[in-house]
């Protein structure tokens with residue numbers, strides 16, 4: 001039985017532990033079931049170790065390149081054009097890129113921190129204004 005559902009890029013990403021956990025579990029299952037796939041993984045790993053076949057190169061070739069933090073920031077704000085927005089959805093949800101997912105979580109957390117700060121500033125401003133008013 002061949003395993004058309006697992007691509008070379010995914011195999012390499014799996015070897016480098018860059019696949020999303022549920023996708024990695026699937027690849028693992030396929031690997032257990034298929035000696036052909038195991039052999040393929042072995043060949044890929046050997047080629048990669050010899051250089052010239054890194055995950056980065058394969059991902060670039062398959063246009064699965066990662067996103068910059070500013071692209072991810074715009075994605076969070078919803079200010080991207082729909083094409084890039086769809087690509088980021090694909091990259092995060094279908095490809096399950098852990099690096100970009102971690103970057104996105106980080107950006108989300110820092111945006112929430114910023115929101116928290118400005119809320120606090122507004123509240124302080126309001127309280128001090130209220131204080132001024134009640135002193136009159």
Ligand SMILES: [Zn+2]
Nearest residue numbers: 066067097100
């Ligand atoms: Zn990525």
